[in-house]
């Protein structure tokens with residue numbers, strides 16, 4: 001089997017703001033003049049309270065919505081619509097139930113009228129990489145929630161995106177499946193080397209997975225803390241609680257949430 005190597009993309013976000021209009025014609029400032037640069041191949045996690053603009057940031061990067069001000073560039077190319085260099089995974093797997101696993105993974109290729117036959121072996125390789133070798137002809141209803149989310153990840157990776165965007169991808173999974181998915185995502189990312197933006201409510205999974213954790217403030221969303229996570233890889237989820245550095249990073253993030261009244265001690 002060929003190992004797929006995907007080069008990570010450089011991301012440059014400058015003075016990025018998003019202001020929504022409510023139906024009452026009021027302005028909601030979801031993101032306020034954010035500046036960020038991600039080096040190619042960096043795993044970036046974003047944590048923040050509900051409504052702070054995490055999903056808005058992801059939608060802007062995915063080209064699904066337009067910025068009010070500012071710019072986003074991926075490898076120097078301005079993003080204002082969906083781009084093949086960018087793959088997206090949402091909390092819900094969004095698989096089409098009437099299509100097999102392989103047909104779901106190949107859907108973006110069909111939509112773009114690319115040569116499906118050429119991508120079939122790549123889809124099978126990706127399936128093997130996420131532990132689903134031989135599942136290509138199954139239907140989503142025959143798979144568990146974790147397996148379906150693995151298929152959604154393969155679908156996001158089929159075009160070898162330099163940037164993988166993940167919006168709470170494990171939020172709907174049970175605790176054991178989530179733990180396995182976290183470990184598997186780390187292993188897959190270490191093989192592929194793409195840049196990842198991973199949105200989560202879980203401080204534990206953010207610190208475990210990321211090279212860098214961005215802590216966002218309550219609305220209007222800004223980055224309150226940009227924390228480099230310096231722990232050797234591969235990291236072991238079952239042993240991470242023995243790591244003093246891990247606890248130090250988690251403490252720093254919790255301190256911010258407590259100072260802002262987002263987490264209140266009783």
Ligand SMILES: Nc1ncnc2c1ncn2[C@@H]1O[C@H](COP(=O)(O)OP(=O)(O)OP(=O)(O)O)[C@@H](O)[C@H]1O
Nearest residue numbers: 020021022028030049050051052053054055056057
């Ligand atoms: N289409 C829209 N119209 C008006 N306001 C919106 C719209 N989409 C989002 N908002 C508002 O923008 C703010 C940021 O929303 P966003 O979904 O990005 O937050 P989030 O951090 O992802 O939240 P959560 O963690 O709960 O998913 C919220 O106050 C939300 O109500």
